[in-house]
Amino acid sequence: MPFTIISGDSFTSTGAGVKIPLPSSADFFTTENITQEAASNPNTVIRGRWFGKKFGSGASAAGSGIKVVKTTADLTSAFSAGTGFTYVDTSPVVEAQSANAITSITAVNPAVVTQTNTYSDGDILQFYSTTGMLQIAGMNFQISSSSGSGYTLLGLPATASNGFAAAATAGYTRRISKYGAVEPEFLFITNISQATQAVVSTSVDPSAHYVVGMKIHLSVPYSFGMTQANQLTGKIVAVNAVSATSNIGAYNLTLDIDSSAFTAFAFPASTASPTAALFATLAPAGASTQFNPVTGVQTGYDFKVQPFRTGQFTPYMYLAGGAQSPAGANNDVINWLAYKLEN
Amino acid sequence: MSFPTGITSLNNMAPELPVQASEDLLSTPMFSLIHSFGVDLHHAESYIGKTTRMSRFERLSTEGGQLDGSGIDPASEVPVRTDIDATMEIYAKSIVTNEQVVLYENSKTLTKFTALLGQWLREKEDLLMRDLFSSSVSYINCTGGGNGDQPSNLCLKDINNIENILLGNDARSMLTSLEATNKYGTAGVRDAFIALANTNLCADLQLVQGVTLKSAYPTQEGIRPEEYCAISRFRFFVSSKAAKTPGISMRANTVYTIPMYGLEAACKVEQNNYTAVIGYRPPWVVSSVAQNSQLYAKFAIARAITNQNWLSGLNATTTLAS
Secondary structure (H helix, E strand, O other), X not given: OOEEEEEEEEEEOOOOOEEEEOOOOOOEEEEEEHHHHHOOOOOEEEEEEEEOHHXXXXXXXXXXXXXXXXXXXXXXXXXXXXXXXXXXXXXXXXXXXXXXXXXXXXXXXXXXXXXXXXXXXXXXXXXXXXOOOHHHOOOEEEOEEEEOOEEEEOOOOOOHHHOOOOOEOOOEEXXXXXXXXXXXXXXXXXXXXXXXXXXXXXXXXXXXXOOOOEEEEEEOOHHHOOXXXXXXXXXXXXXXXXXXXXXXXXXXXXXXXXXXXXXXXXOOOHHHOOOOOOOOEEEEEEEOOEXXXXXXXXXXXXXXXXXXXXXXXXXXXXEOOEOOOOOEOOOOEEEEEEEEEOO | OOOXXXXXXXXXXXXXXOOOOOOOOOOOOOOOOOOOOOXXXXXXXXXXXXXXXXXXXXXXXXXXXXXXXXXXXOOOOOOOEEEEEEEOEEEEEEEEEEHHHHHXXXXXXXXXXXXXXXXXXXXXXXXXXXXXXXXXXXXXXXXXXXXXXXXXXXXXXXXXXXXXXXXXXXXXXXXXXXXXXXOOOOOOEOOEXXXXXXXXXXXXXXXXXOOEEHHHOOOOOOOOOOXXXXXXXEEEEEEOOOOEEOOOOOOOOOEEEEEEEOOXXXXXXXXXXXXXXXXXXXXXXXXXXXXXXXEEEEEEEEEEXXXXXXXXXXXXXXXXXX
């Protein structure tokens, strides 16, 4: 049963999780923390190994694998859940991992989540069963300022005037891919301002998906109040240009839609679930080019972002970050190799 | 009566060949391909880049326009063009076969492997179109079903809401009406938009008020096998591979995504001369000792949502989930 190395490389860790696209399915994956291997008695992971489903009962559990910790004598054991390897080979791209319970989500802008977790800044999480905030159950959010005990949702202005009467007191999350199966992907809307140029807040950073000049189509169910915005198409004139304030989140798009005379946008109450119509979303609707002959600037022609294309490449291997995980701590040099069995 | 001894039986004369192949192969499983037939087909030429641009001129405003006799011209309007771009992508799969397989198998393995690759081509294309629908379209949660989940199970109110959205956006229906005939138990079917659903929703589809199952259509001529029923202005096509996301409803149940659309809502772009390429690399090319040969299939495809106004859909859970 010979192995073929299908890919391999090296990276310098930032301490965060790392996603490694693979050219084909993999059966074995290994990491070496070159920096820590050279250190004396660092008590950190120096080697990680992951075994795919071809190994049957010996296969690694989701989010786990085998780790070697360098102390006075190297210790071999399994990664605890969520701190090892996560292999993702299917689309839609919810990573294979167990649900993680949250303790609370504050009703402020930006919302802050209390949760024991192994997530990294920039991860996107799917929230569900969010008791007290059921109006966001099923949405996904990008996280920042993460620690082992919580993180911030810059895309959730969970204020009273935006429909959030109280904090969430329970719920669950799962990490999902940062990109949809196809890009540009639809995004969840968390607020639309009343302005001559409407500012649309989104649950994730839109700059990874949309650029100035692109058009978006708004879907705003009646339960969100701003019925006039439903089914409108507008052009993006700025991305993340408005600072978070009041009900506007830090992740936002400014549109050429005059919403100043629209009724206010607000989430339906949590108590309206499950009968309230959900969710407010935006989806890609093409682009219109503009050329400014004075500045020589042309907008709407970003071929890296604008065209419909594959978003999240699968399969990929997600390496959890940190000293006790395969992606290592900040500035650690990590070598990795992916293998496939030939038969 | 005496019995002869030394009977020749299977114990001392087993058949020379212990097994024979039946006259027909069993069917290779194949899921229903529902995500491509309702979309527009475009073609890309070679040698002019990998991005295809589809353009639409938006209609002019109908406001004003009356000349009041003052001699003042009405304000002119600047036409708006919307460009939809799609990037061409190439997908491929291969089968490497050792010569001993070809030598010892008593059937034509390479021919069958070629058929498998052909099936892969169409299945992969279908899944890519499914991903387009599931990633890049706005969906609305069902709320009218009674299972208490968020989204709920399907009901007529939710389906009619999507019809309202599509008609409000001037979408054109995809399928022509089926005229009523004088057949007992059948009914005419209105011209309809297309809806694509997972097979796990079939039980719920049967329960939606006003459903017309396929068997009750006035004719079966030209009806695709993967069609399941008609509800309101939608005809539902089902596949086991239609989009679903496990564990994300309010109650942590699977959420099913149902794209519902009319004419020119989405498209796929085929690269000329690269739509379906199947080839063979002989052993003396693949292997230094000429023992392994290779069959491959590849195709190029670009995909796009061409008009979000003419495409919407529902998120639903199943009744059984509650």
